[in-house]
Amino acid sequence: MYIRQLCTQVYLLDKLEVSHFWVFLVYKQDRQNALDLIFTDTHNVIEFTKDTEKIYRDGVTSENITVRFVYQETSRAASIVHKSLTNSSVAVIELRPRRSNLLCPAPNSAVAYMSVGCPSGRHIRVQLPDGDNCTEKANPMYNNGYTIPAGRWADLITNKISKEDKFVKIPEGAYLCQVCCCMYLPVPGLLLQEPTRARSAVAEIGCPIFVGNEEPFRPVLEMYDYNKFVKLVKADFVLWEVNGRVDYAYTHNAEQMLCLRSAQSWSKMRELSNYSLPPEELWGADNYMSCYHLDEDDEYITEEEHHLKYEVLNYTSPNRITFNHDYDSLLVFKVKVVDSQSSFCDLSATFAVTIKGIVVPRDLKDIALANYAVLTAIVLSLIATYVWFHRRTIDRQIPMQETKAESFPAVGYIKT
Template sequence: MLVFLDIHSGFLQMFNHNSTLVKSRANSDIQYGRGVIAHNKSVTFYHHMDFYRSPNYTTAKKLATGISCFELIPSNINLICPSPTQIVSYLSVGCPKGRHLVLKRPAASEPCDTVDTYTIGKEHFLHLDGTSPTQDKVVHYDLVRLGCPVRVDSSHNFLPQLELYDGEEFVRPVTGNFILWEEQGRTDYSYNATMKQAGCHKVAQTWSQIRDEQGMLTDWGQGWGPWNYRSCFEETNTVIDSSLLQRPYQILNSTGVSWLQFPNTHDSMYTFRARIVDPNYSFCDLEISFAVQTYGAQHPEDLTVTMITVGGIMGAVLLGLLGSYFVYRKQTSQAFATRMMLVKMLHKEDHSHQRESPVPKKRTSVLGDIWS
């Protein structure tokens, strides 16, 4: 802080000796208190380079990195000014030392349950050249590099929550766009949102597009990063086929709609690597590797037991219905036979009464006898 007596109606001057790296803007105000008038000057430093618009991201980032010098000095200096009469500050523009990504883990983390090796079925991964393997792959789990795996219920979607740290000090949650890939080439996971659901105005970048452009790969994460990232949310005058926007949206964000989905047919281990692709988010090349272990899948033996149980229950219900039907038929037949027997008995009784009753004689009319 630079404090001096304002007896000559002076003001505080600021000199930026490297304005190509950092810009500045100043705000001045006056405060009154205890008979003293204080002229305060607040200076805000900011970076003005838009790497997204730069034709060459790598070159532009190098040119925007370095040391910038600022000097603050009163406009009028004389012998009665207290020392120091000026302040010289140096600002380092670039990636802070020790800055890195950390995966935020669930608050109630389960015990670290890792294995030395795990197996990936040949139907669940591809080689770097895109060909299908002919046998399963056995992978060594690197606990030192990956740490404990995050356990995820396969029936739930998963979105990695990333945080920025300077050494051991927390800085802030990551809000920039990032991508990820499976380090072993696994293909048995997907994204739950389409480009249209994410709000894209044009077709977004995807791993298949990047790999088609790059050709032969030497690493699964090759070819896609802040140096060639393009947003799909920019307005465009080009007419887009709406069916193209039904493709999966593979760019993740802490507030985005696209999450990872895992199959519920088998439990497995996934080793992911995430990379920040937003070119204006940081001067640092931010990447992190982590593991996800899924659980809760319906295994074939579980399905067999379930089918047997359901089949047994359905069989028991069917037998019960058949038994009830036959009992009902038997009871109905007996009731019908009893009713018929009663009807026959009633008919016999009516006939016997008719034989016992005298037949009434025919009456002859007197008038009829006379006229005849």
């Protein structure tokens, strides 16, 4: 009797993942048998281990075999896998008993194929806070669009701070019923002209995450295969604001993060690319270098670089971003996993953050003039009220004095 646990014939093995195959064989003790594992991997990038457990009872032997497959990460394997992803290199796994019986109803062999690469439908999402209800916090001020003031956004390629306001238009009809919402909620997307593309951009963003002013924030990433949750992403990632906003900051520098070598940053990556690439192509798994890995030829971090902000985030890292302003605003971020050891997939996601603050007009002169006018009006009204009451009091006291003088005439005294 031969039972197998091979649900499909083709398996994709991603980095940091383990695939298990389970096989169960039952045979009589007087007819010794065993299971043979035949594994063919022309590139030798997958390694496996086999655990066997035998149970003897009533003259019958039950043999339980579990095979564990894992991707073997080496520099040679990385080069081979990079080529195999385009050449569709596949390893062959075959499990079969040494002795078989044609009368046995179970299959006599099991064949599966394993490929190293990105599983179909794999992507990441940004986790929403527990109990966050978009419908209760929907802000109508973003229905048509919003303005980013001058000095608070920069060109995404050159990083040059703009001296003009930027209006981010939300295309008409760009609404999406989100999982966390009970109604159609307008959420801002990119500045796109085609309605279909606009809806797609909004669909990527999902429900905005509400963050308080100066509250440290770090997005939590979740990995999904289609709609099935896989795990939390604990790899290094970076983020940027898709409309170029720069009014946010990182909480930790390289010294606080205990970096051994110079840490990568957006400014350094732009300089290396000669200010010619968009953020999507600027920084990724192909050129990311952790500041904790120091090779023999690398130099230790300098005192000046110690004080530079650390612009890489991680699920377990204390580094956060803060929004140092007290006005209502909305930021649309794109997050990208840059750790080359985490996955073969290009993992990125878009999400929105709404900062709840006090709405302050952009022109402070208007505030000063308005406050001056209000204070002047209050002072003048108080003076006018005082004068009016003072005059009324005087006008009332004069007739009363005259009445008292008439009621009590002067009395003369005779001296004796």
